[in-house]
Amino acid sequence: MKLTIENRKRIAAEVACKFLEDGLVLGVGTGSTVKYFIEFLGKMIRNGALRNIYAVPSSYDTHFRLVQEGVKVVSLIEFDELDLTIDGADSVLMNNNVLIKGGGGALFREKVINYAARKRIIIVDDTKINRRFPIPVEVHHFAIGYVLKSLRELGLKASLRSSKCKVGPCISDNGNILLDAEAPLELITAELEVKLNSIPGILENGIFSKEAEIVVGKADGSYEILKLG
Numbered sequence: 001m002k003l004t005i006e007n008r009k010r011i012a013a014e015v016a017c018k019f020l021e022d023g024l025v026l027g028v029g030t031g032s033t034v035k036y037f038i039e040f041l042g043k044m045i046r047n048g049a050l051r052n053i054y055a056v057p058s059s060y061d062t063h064f065r066l067v068q069e070g071v072k073v074v075s076l077i078e079f080d081e082l083d084l085t086i087d088g089a090d091s092v093l094m095n096n097n098v099l100i101k102g103g104g105g106a107l108f109r110e111k112v113i114n115y116a117a118r119k120r121i122i123i124v125d126d127t128k129i130n131r132r133f134p135i136p137v138e139v140h141h142f143a144i145g146y147v148l149k150s151l152r153e154l155g156l157k158a159s160l161r162s163s164k165c166k167v168g169p170c171i172s173d174n175g176n177i178l179l180d181a182e183a184p185l186e187l188i189t190a191e192l193e194v195k196l197n198s199i200p201g202i203l204e205n206g207i208f209s210k211e212a213e214i215v216v217g218k219a220d221g222s223y224e225i226l227k228l229g
Ligand code: 5RP
Pocket: 029, 030, 031, 032, 033, 034, 087, 088, 089, 090, 100, 101, 102, 103, 104, 105, 106, 107, 110
């Protein structure tokens, strides 16, 4: 029998807990897979398996969940480096050696905790491997027209992400506009990550190229660990 996608996410989240040790300062990503990880983390704290774990959240959603589970929340003011970041992904492009992230709109802070960490664990279900997904881009509203034109010139087709809870554009936790940019597969590389961030007005983009271990929860109930970078 095939496991549901939710159960595959849960497996990946549980496996990620094997990387935890007392005293770690963790970056914690955002999304439905990370939600399971935070629940496991809470259980480990309550049953005494972990006592001193500090977490830097990548969104309001994750911050609220960490607090609810009794995890100590800190920031990059107290800690300028993280031991480990655990996060989800929208796509793992194995041939391009990159992740696409930001489907949940948290890419800016997720990129910061990704780069600030000495080690990265990405938790996904197997439908995320080589999945086509547009590149999320966070843009300051002042630059929106210029950024859309610059993306067109690079061969990307970008549109504003619509909010689901109000009329108009989706605004990030940082108060910025989110775009989603369709790009030819061969363009989605570490080079494009750098190129996009050199456009004035783009605050961050959803291509993640840092070395990472990818824990994949599979339909048959098993998991595998892939390496990126
Ligand atoms: C949020 C993200 C998430 O990691 C990504 O959207 C995956 O989420 P989920 O685990 O819900 O599929 O990048 O900005």
